[in-house]
Amino acid sequence: GAVVSQHPSWVICKSGTSVKIECRSLDFQATTMFWYRQFPKQSLMLMATSNEGSKATYEQGVEKDKFLINHASLTLSTLTVTSAHPEDSSFYICSAHGLAGGRGLAKNIQYFGAGTRLSVL
Amino acid sequence: RKEVEQDPGPFNVPEGATVAFNCTYSNSASQSFFWYRQDCRKEPKLLMSVYSSGNEDGRFTAQLNRASQYISLLIRDSKLSDSATYLCVVNRRSSGSARQLTFGSGTQLTVLP
Secondary structure, eight states: OOSEEEEOSEEEEOTTOOEEEEEEESSSOOSEEEEEEEOTTSOOEEEEEEETTSOOEEOTTOOTTTEEEEEEETTEEEEEEOSOOGGGOEEEEEEEEOTTOGGGOOTTOEEEOOOEEEEEO | OOSEEEOOOOEEEETTOOEEEEEEEOOTTOOEEEEEEEOTTSOOEEEEEEOTTOEEETTEEEEEETTTTEEEEEEOSOOGGGOEEEEEEEEEEOSTTOEEEEEOOOEEEEEEO
8 A cells, every 4th residue: 555645636726826735654754755846758856855853955946935845743744835836837746765664664765655736827 | 967867768669579778877876776667647666676786576677787887677578567657766875864866767668569
């Protein structure tokens, strides 16, 4: 079964609104989660590393004030796309590192959520 | 130069064919290597890890050449269900114990009946 739960799976919103995406590790603690973005026919690009209890680390070119990340607990990270615009329409995917090895998870593997498809009108 | 480069594809092969994908990576600090597959509009799923000694999982064989910074994936007796995009992925240590994945752009495979 799934080890990382991501919600919602699909969002359609108007330009200028904010959208929150949740990523939960199921039955294991994830001190680090990762947020990726994938545009059509392109590969996944790492946006930021979400660290529990501290600030996220953003990749070059990713605006931290636009993509707010909160990792307030060991099982939940959220990504908020603020004031979304059509160019933010993309497939957003989170992953959690199975570092704790809980549930028999491999420690060196990242487990992905099912992704959130965002369409901004 | 991209950190991970793959054959651009697409590959269209008949059922039962053998197909090989290649990948090169530029960061010599890369520590772990994987092949993921991604179906259309879905999240990537781990296909197999890649070890220096080479490893096989059923019809799939992966090889790694650290000196050449080259990774390959061989699929034998391809099935219709193998149709997907195959992503070459390398993993390097970032801050603390967390590691970051870098994805290649993917190679699209279509297996034809």
